Amino acid sequence: MGFRFTQTAIDSAGARRELQDLGAGGYVNFEGWVRDQNDGQEVTRLEYEAFQELAVKEGERIVAEALRRFPVKHALCIHRIGSLGLGEMAVWVGVSSAHRGEAFDACRFIIDEVKHRVPIWKKEHYRSGNSGWVNCERCAAEPQHSHAEHRHRVTSNPREPV
Secondary structure (H helix, E strand, C coil): CEEEEECCCCCHHHHHHHHCCCCCCEEEEEEEECCCEECCEEEEEEEEEECHHHHHHHHHHHHHHHHHHCCEEEEEEEEECEEEECCCEEEEEEEEECCHHHHHHHHHHHHHHHHHHCCEEEEEEECCCCEEEEEECCCCCCCCCCHHHCCEEEECCCCCCC
């Protein structure tokens, strides 16, 4: 279990099998897909980069924290890196537990924390021919913000401080 990266399509059926447990009566997963629009721009594809050594350690910490905080059996997060086309799965999170409620809670916790804490950079490519690295300005400072308040900044450098 835990956290890992892949450069190939995420095998969600295989990942789900990793979470199966005879003591689990509930299973929840989240899939994040590449969409065709962001902040009024038409997106054609994405590129993900990560500081993999640090990212895997932080991702493992997040999953371990979820296992401590919620009474769940197993949890796993897989994130793509490299170039992804529209509709492709960029991230997958799955949780199995005795009951559904804690599986939903743990799954949401993991994806939210991965988005806030793991050093992964996303470059959007636009129909206009432009591209830009998308960094989250408010994620680390306000992990409980509402989606309506969530804003991103496009920069030319993924490692530029926000």
